[in-house]
Amino acid sequence: MTLKEIAFRNLMRRKTKAVFILAGLMIAVATVVTVISLVEAMTEDINHKLEKYGANILIIPRTENLTLTYGGLSLGGVSFEMEEIQESQLNKVSTIKNAANVAAMGPMVLGAVRVQTHRVLLAGVDFESAKILKPWWKLNGSLPDETGVLLGEEAARVMNLKSGDAFEVNGRKLQVSGVLASTGSQDDQLIFTRLATAQSLLGKSGRVSMAEVAALCKDCPIEDMVKQISEVLPGAKVMAIQQVVKSRMEAIHHFQKFSYGVSVVVLLVGSLVVLVTMMGSVRERTEEIGIFRAIGFRKSHVARIVFIEAIIVSGIAGFVGYFLGLGITKSALRFFTESHSVSVPLNLELAVGAFCLALFVGLVSSIYPAMLAARMDPNDALRAI
């Protein structure tokens, strides 16, 4: 018979109370684990999506004047009077340190042209790169050949053109091979054609107005890549498109803060459950504690019994709470992310953290009941003597 055995036997006797404490702590730990796992999984999901998101770096000619909005994103200065970037210079991007992180680079030449009675922006793009850079494009029709164009939805509506129609630009006949579904961006108002075709029509052979880069930045800071590209293209201004990333990350941070707040509240409730239940248990055991004290148990021995009980229950709560939290996270992810591929791996650090957190909460909440038990006067407790 040791203090540990006394504690264990008492827990086994008061199963309901032990289960109550266990449940309170387990829910608290599971909540914290769920929140942390959920935030981690959602961040991973966003990173994963960002990899597919398309362009996240823009390369534009360095300029002092005019700004233009493109694709709903704030771009740097783009001026029709600006000096374009030499297309050949873009090859230098493949020499940067993080070149492996460049998923795609799409040079684009822009110029205003007249179609029928309308002035419209003609964009020459690399349609292969566009599949990665603009994954949201939905094409009604087919990709254009050398003499073909794609129309943004708004451009098609205003110019009253549809797939198969033809029109002339600078004396060259172009045929509409497809119309883009509405993107909600400025793409809706543009005419897209192959880069070489546009360069030829606009008289900008070998030059591009800008380039979009899709960087896989899960493992590298995008700012580093911007800096590296700037170094190899000193005549260009290189910018990270951060608005979308930032807004989504901000949303996650808000969720994170809110969730951590909820976790703290749940932990407090859990610790209160432990405190109240332990207090009740100690009061129920007045006689027993009186016996212990009368036969020579020190206050520290009595307190140790209470703490050992707390450690046993908290340890189990930490262990079970971690796996419960993982399970809840897996279920919750279906509601929080569209992707079903996000994994919730076993995280040793989190598991150890959950275990330690449960022990900490259990022990801290048991301090007062342990003191109460230890302070119990054996004479008052037994009354008989």
Added chain:
Amino acid sequence: MSYIIAENLVKHYGAGDAIVSALRGASFEIETGEFVGVMGESGSGKSTLLSIMGAMNAPTSGRLRVDDIDVYSLRQEQQADFRREFLGFVFQSFYLVSYLTVIENVMLPLAIVNANNKQRRALAQEALSCVGLANKANRLPNQISGGEKERVAIARAIVNSPPVLLADEPTGNLDTKTSAEIMELLLRLNRDGMTIIMVTHSHQCARYARRILNMTDGRLFEKDLGRNVLTPAADLRFACLN
């Protein structure tokens, strides 16, 4: 010098006008190996006296010395150690821990001493044999009779071989036959050298004591029954007479 010396013990409860004097200056001496009965009406102060002797209830004034140790000059934790090393308690209501088996109850005082579980179990088994309950070691308290519970309480009180046994109405809840058996057991322990101080209402039980301390209204009157004073055994451990 006497083993237990009480000097002018006074105990008041409450304060101001509501003050109650449970002990009004009790002085006595008890030699090693004595069997002393404490008798008196309800409210006479005998339980207060026993709790003071048990290092569980500090007197308002006066001094208690056991084995030349001034008990109430000790700090609380030292008093707990004193109880463990010097005293064994037997309560009227047995006070067994309901979820522990008989042997586990007996092992309780050993839970905090420096011994392994095997040694603890052997000592507890020895104590149970001494009180004649070796065959009921694995029963729970609710599976044994009142007399057996009292025997378990006695086994628990003697398992760590204390020199003094304090018994509070040890036969209060028992029938006459069982009471006699318990008293015979206490007498055996006393003959083995254990000092026994027993609070009792029963004159039958008091017959087993050599001396009677009569309590009336917090005051002590001594009556020597002139029975043998036993010489202490060198080793008190379970030298049970059969």
